[in-house]
Amino acid sequence: MGMTMTQKILAAHAGLESVTAGQLINAKLDIVLGNDITTPVAVNEFRKAGFDKVFDKDRVAIVLDHFVPNKDIKAAEQSKQCREFACSHCVSHFYDVGKMGIEHALLPEQGVVTAGDCIIGADSHTCTYGALGAFSTGVGSTDMAAGMATGTAWFKVPSAIKFNLKNKLPSNCSGKDVILTIIGMIGVDGALYKSMEFCGDGVANLSMDDRLCICNMAIEAGAKNGIFPVDEVTKAYMNGRCERNPVVFEADANAEYEKVIDIDLSKIVPTVACPHLPENTHPASKLSDIKIDQVVIGSCTNGRMEDMETTYKILNGKKVADGVRCIIIPGTMQILRECVEKGYYTAFIDAGAVVSTPTCGPCLGGYMGILAAGERCVATTNRNFVGRMGHVESEVYLASPATAAASALTGYITHPKEV
Amino acid sequence: MNTKGKVFKYPDNVDTDVIIPARYLNTANAQELALHCMEDIDTEFVKKVEKGDVMVAGWNFGCGSSREHAPLVIKTCGTGCVIAKSFARIFYRNAINIGLPILECEAAAEEINANDEVSVDFDTGLITNHTSGKTYKAQPFPPFIQNIIKCGGLLKSLKEGENND
Incomplete structure (x- = not known):
């Protein structure tokens, strides 16, 4: 065999x-x-x-x-x-x-x-x-x-x-x-x-x-x-x-x-995993009434150069919505450096986002973006379990960098084509 | 080897983030970590658990992170055994490696209720529910894994292997 x-x-x-x-x-x-x-x-x-x-x-x-x-x-x-x-x-x-x-x-x-x-x-x-x-x-x-x-x-x-x-x-x-x-x-x-x-x-x-x-x-x-x-x-x-x-x-x-x-692959649509399991997936387009407090773009899942490029293309020249904290975490020092060299870093700051040095930080509720009770985050991370990013009554929605960046601009879960 | 105690019952997909939240993982001290075992889904567990008690859960127990702190805090709290319909693979491996007895048994996990009095014989895989009077037989471990458990964990079994070479 x-x-x-x-x-x-x-x-x-x-x-x-x-x-x-x-x-x-x-x-x-x-x-x-x-x-x-x-x-x-x-x-x-x-x-x-x-x-x-x-x-x-x-x-x-x-x-x-x-x-x-x-x-x-x-x-x-x-x-x-x-x-x-x-x-x-x-x-x-x-x-x-x-x-x-x-x-x-x-x-x-x-x-x-x-x-x-x-x-x-x-x-x-x-x-x-x-x-x-x-x-x-x-x-x-x-x-x-x-x-x-x-x-x-x-x-x-x-x-x-x-x-x-x-x-x-x-x-x-x-x-x-x-x-x-x-x-x-x-x-x-x-x-x-x-x-x-x-x-x-x-x-x-x-x-x-x-x-x-x-x-x-x-x-x-x-x-x-x-x-x-x-x-x-x-x-x-x-x-x-x-x-x-x-x-x-x-x-x-x-x-x-x-x-x-x-x-x-041609039938795939922007997809979001709702709390509190990664299997709880829905098309991003069906979740447009979900208001968010935070966006995290980074992690071992999506902190690579292409993720930064996608984020840049969506945020460049625009502003993160009022009431949303947008945290961007390049995965390595080399990626961070490339973000600086290509002008992404400046564009992120101008859009109203913050940029951190590489860390797993918020993905596992460690630090650098912990959620309070009742807060919602769209994250490019990998787990949305109870209490994963902070308070047990907070919520994590897992998404791609494109969906996360688009959501940062509107303050709601947003299909990338909408921005 | 066996254990006897009351049952704490949990649902499917209990993940390692609720077994021991990562916000406490800035220490590797098992006693300190054990104070927070299960607290994000059951704040009463740590207050009520007594030596020999049994955790019973559904499918995919211990999914998520590879943190060995998860089986370690369950063991440190005094839990004598975890019975589940299935275990996530890293948790399964970690439990064996650190010497936390675990058993896969769908019928037992389905029928045993919270606070039932249960005893478990690890050598035979026999689970007895003294409250309902029912007994169950769990799948025994393969001999290779039984040897790790008998030696008291993976590293001790490796040392034993070295001495026998």
Whole structure:
């Protein structure tokens, strides 16, 4: 029987000819990742278990991104603990303030992750790197500790759902609308324990930023990983960027899938996930009477350069509506710099928005845009659970950068064509 | 190994943000974090939970963030076991890795009510509802995972493996 793309990568990393769904394997890891919230727990476990060195200083990545620049004394202590661990183990991919970015925007940009990799990260959105044709999945801190110590992790080989993408997205839609539409179709546990494998002629029409966004939210459908095939778009992105040579895996023609779902990209519309689950999706055009207090454009889902460009095109020369706080967070220092160089930063300020240095901040209700009781936010982030961005009676509406920027101008949820 | 206690019942899709809100994650201290366990959907839980009590929930328990703090605070509060129709995969992995007993059993999760008195035998997967008199059998873990649990978590099982090599 043939293997899916994910199964092929796992087999190669387990040193096996082939694997089948449900099989328990031990696989070699190319990158083990942690952030300022999950790494301290991993470091404590690592030490408690008596490990004294990491398996490979070049294969561990620690990114301070959730609460930095440190939001308070406790956060500062956690960052300090990460810094000291990274320093004492000579971790080469340690990203502190000034170098850091939101981890899942940063690692692909810096070429730390590449096609064919097997990656674990103590952050649920580690599934983002599937966009490059890697197997990449989120784990907890103990798995991170074990991965840092041994360079391996155990996995149950997943089965897969195949998403056959056709045609091309309308101009006011992006990867975010695709993944929100899919989560609305299959539900927040629709891909539980499974791979989401994206393929079909439509893939060629999706940019890397679209693909990174789509894979990023695979976890919101419960998936173990999301993955795209490696094509010319991927190769152009990786060329001169990746520090290790990409390895290209392809699904077998006779690979077995639990389900095949056809997605006609030309039929996608600007989509919004209403509180309090990402599966609660509706067309943006049907929500125009929902008044908002805040807009957040950023996060590991939508803080990339194309997201900034889209935001710029909509906000440039216009004004954020009275009563709306518009917070824009470029995902990495390089993206922030590009926003400055291209004049986006000035245009954002002139429109009445604020621009922050990279941070996960408001996405998880950490800081930099917390909501009060009864307040509503349109956010390009990935979760709209109860209390996710602040008070338990606040509400988060998940949307694309185009819909979020359009909504910032009107003060209501707004289809991008309306502005 | 077993546990016995009263039931706290929760719905489908209980996410890690309500199990332990991220606003408290500026510390990794389990005792401190445990004071806020479930507070965004059940402010009474922390006040009422006693050692050995059982959480019963619907589909996709523990969805969302990878934070290991979530199973850790449930365990630190004294909860003896979580029974659900299904678990989100990172939570499932984390619970095993830190030694919080969890069981998947759709019928038990459907029929057991809040405040019922329940006991769970982890070796056999037998769930007994002393209030209704009904018993249920949960799916046992595969031997590989049973070994992690027996060793007291993933890192201890790795150390044990090293010693046996």
